[in-house]
Amino acid sequence: xxxxxxxxxxxxxxxxxxxxxxxxxxxxxxxxxxxxxxxxxxxxxxxxxxxxxxxxxxxxxxxxxxxxxxxxx
Numbered sequence: 001x002x003x004x005x006x007x008x009x010x011x012x013x014x015x016x017x018x019x020x021x022x023x024x025x026x027x028x029x030x031x032x033x034x035x036x037x038x039x040x041x042x043x044x045x046x047x048x049x050x051x052x053x054x055x056x057x058x059x060x061x062x063x064x065x066x067x068x069x070x071x072x073x
Contacts, residue, residue, distance in 0.1 A: 005049045008037075010057050041065055 009016040015037045019028040032040055041064055044050065050065050052058040 004047075005051065006044065008050060008052045008061070010052055010055065010061065037061075038064065 004022050005020045007018040007020065014031050014033060017028075017030050017032060017037075017040070018026060020026055041050075041061075044065075052061060
């Protein structure tokens, strides 16, 4: 059972991440700082859905998800 969907709650300093399987079972939750989140994004396997709320910060992080270099800005 592998993770295929990540739900992300964006905040100013700490982001909450929830990992789910294809059947909707939660397999992990974690809180990440902005820097740690950027490093985590670089390790997310291709094809994983990263779902975020719709806000201006989400546009920035979505571009970071699409970029192959997710190092902290």
